[in-house]
Amino acid sequence: MKMAPIALKDVAREAGVSTATVDRVLHGRPGVREATVRRVKDTIERLGFRPNTAAAELARGRSARFGFVMPENTNAFMEEIVANLAKMRPMLSANRIALDVVGTNVFDPEALATTIETAGPHFDGIAVVALDHPRVRASIDELAEAGIHVVTLVSDVPSSRRAHYIGVDNTAAGRTVGSLIGRFTGGRPGKVAMIAGSLSLRDHAERLFGMTQVIAAEYPNLQFLPVAQGCDDDGRNAEITRGFVEQNPDLIAVYNIGAGTAGVGQTLIDSGRARDIIFVAHDVTPLTQRYLLLGVADAVISQNPGRQARSAVRVLTALSRNEPPLAEQEYIGVEIVMRDNMP
C-alpha cells in the first residue's frame, strides 16, 4: 500500500495549468497572473507537494566549483582541514561539485588580497582563512559584489560582505581558557604566562583578551606575566618558555594561544615541572593528545577541523543554490578536550 508521491505534474493537473507554470510559481519567476499564482500555491499547499531534489538537480544540470584559500606553511590544524576536504572529493564530485585548494601567505595582506582577487573569479564560491585587514576586506567585498559567494573560515573579517563565518568565537575560547586555568589552580597564588603567535592576528588577540578578562576579574590569586610572541615557532616558543620557567619559581600556568605547542611542551617537560604547571593549548593533534595523556597538558581547546571543512562545503553549496544555510547546524563551538574525552 504505497502511494506514489506527489509530483509537479499532479499539481499542474489539479490546478488546471501546465507544469511550466507550476515551475514558474514554485521559483517565483515572473510571467504568471496573480490569480494563477495563488491557485497554484494553494494546490501545492493542499497536496503537500515538495519538489524532488534529485530531479531538480538533474534537470538543472549545473555544477559548482569552490575554492579554498588556505595558508601555505601548513600547520597541523590547517592540514587537517585540507585532508578532510580531500576526503570529501569523491562524494562531492558525484554531485558535480569540485574543490580546489589555493595556497597563499595568509599573513601578508597584500598577497592574500591578490590571491582572493585573482583566484576568486574562477569559482562559484570561495572559503578564505582571512586576515582582518582593509586590503583583504576590500578584495572580499569586491568578489561578493561580483556575485561570488565568500565565506570566512577559522578567522573572520566581520565588517566584510562575507556571507558567513565558519569558525569559533575566539573571545569565548579565551574566556574558556581563563576559567579553566582559574578553576584548575584552585585558588593557589602564582603567575600565569601567555604565549601568542602574533598579537596582530585577530584570533590570537581575541583569545588573549577573553582569557585575561576572566582571570583578572575572577581569579585575583593569579598574576599575569607579560605576553610573549613566538610566531607559532617551536624554537622561539621553547626559548620563551624556558625564560618564564627559570625566572618564575611561582609559575603556575601557561597558555599557548597559537601553534608551536611542541616547543612549549618540551620545555615544560625538561624543566621537570610539567605536571605541576597547568598548561592549556589549542587544537587536538597527536602531540597534544600525548601531552594530555602524560599530564603535561591539562586541557586543549579544539575547533574541530573536520566539522569546519564539512560546514564550509555545505554552506557554499547552499549559497550557490540560493538556499539559506542552517545556522544551527553550522554552528562551530569551542570544545574543551581533556584526557578523558579525547576523540
Next chain:
Amino acid sequence: MKMAPIALKDVAREAGVSTATVDRVLHGRPGVREATVRRVKDTIERLGFRPNTAAAELARGRSARFGFVMPENTNAFMEEIVANLAKMRPMLSANRIALDVVGTNVFDPEALATTIETAGPHFDGIAVVALDHPRVRASIDELAEAGIHVVTLVSDVPSSRRAHYIGVDNTAAGRTVGSLIGRFTGGRPGKVAMIAGSLSLRDHAERLFGMTQVIAAEYPNLQFLPVAQGCDDDGRNAEITRGFVEQNPDLIAVYNIGAGTAGVGQTLIDSGRARDIIFVAHDVTPLTQRYLLLGVADAVISQNPGRQARSAVRVLTALSRNEPPLAEQEYIGVEIVMRDNMP
C-alpha cells in the same frame, strides 16, 4: 571553457559496450563476462567516472521511511531530538524520505521489545533509544535478520545486531566528570555525592563507573557518599540532595548523573552553598545554562541532541542505500560545557 562531466554513456562508448553493461559492472551485477568487467572497470578508472547521484536517485525512484522509537515521558533532551527530527522533515521529504516517531516506555523491556517488533516492519530502518536487556536484544536481532536496519540512539545494546550506535561513550563521560570534579576541587578534601536516575540504566551505571574510577584513583582527597537513585525526578532528587547537604558540612561536589537537575540545583541554591559546592550535570538546557551563568553548576556534559538526530538520519539513509556510514563524521563526542563556551 567548461567541459561536460563524464557520464555513463561516455564510459560505454570508450569501452565499446552499452550503457546497460556499464551499469551492471558499476553495481557488481551478474551477467557480464570477466573480460568485459575488467575492460569497463579500467575505462571507469581511466576517465575518473563517478555516477551522478541525482540521476541515480531519480532513476531508482525509491523512497525510504524511518522510525524513531523514543521514550514517551519526554525529558528535555529527548524532546530536543524529536524537535530536531521535525525540523529536518521538509528537507527529507524533498528527498523522498519520511520520518515517524514512535513513543514507548523505554524502561520496560517487554513494552519496548513489543514496540520494536510491531513497529519495525513498517520501516526501512529504525533508530531505537534502547534498554540493554535480553528481550530487547532479541527483538533488535530479529528485525536485523529481517533486513531492517537498526541503529541504537543515545543508549546502546552492544551485543545486538544493531548496525551502528549513535551516542556518546558514557564511561568516558563519567571519567570526564571525575577529572573535572577532581581538578575543580583543587586538592581540598571533602565528600562527593552522586545521584543517578537508576543504576539499572546502562548509561547511568557507566557514567558512575567512569567517574568513581577516576576519582578513586587520582583524587584521594575526595570521599564518596553512597550513590543515590532518584528516578530522574525533581522531587526525589531535591529530597536526596537535601539529605546530602544537611548531613555533610564537608560536601564538596555533587554529580547528577541523569535528569531531574532542577531538583538538585534548587536545593543547592536554597542551602546557600550553591557556589561553594561543585555541581556537574548532564545536558544543555535553558535550566542548566542558567545554572552555569549563576555559578550554581560548574560544568555540564552535553551530547548534542541535534547532532545525534542528524547523525541517525544520515546513518539510516546510508544503510538503506547500502553505503557505509562515515565513522568519523558520525562520531559523537563528550562535550564539556562551561559558562564561557555555552552554545
Next chain:
DNA sequence: CTGTTAGCGCCTTCAT
C-alpha cells in the same frame, strides 16, 4: 501570460 517539448544521466525491463 501560458503551454509544448526535449532533455538531464542513470536504471530497468524486455529483447536478442
Next chain:
DNA sequence: ATGAAGGCGCTAACAG
C-alpha cells in the same frame, strides 16, 4: 552475455 529503449520528475527553451 549484451543491447535498445522508455521512463524517473523537473527545468528551460521555444512557441504561441
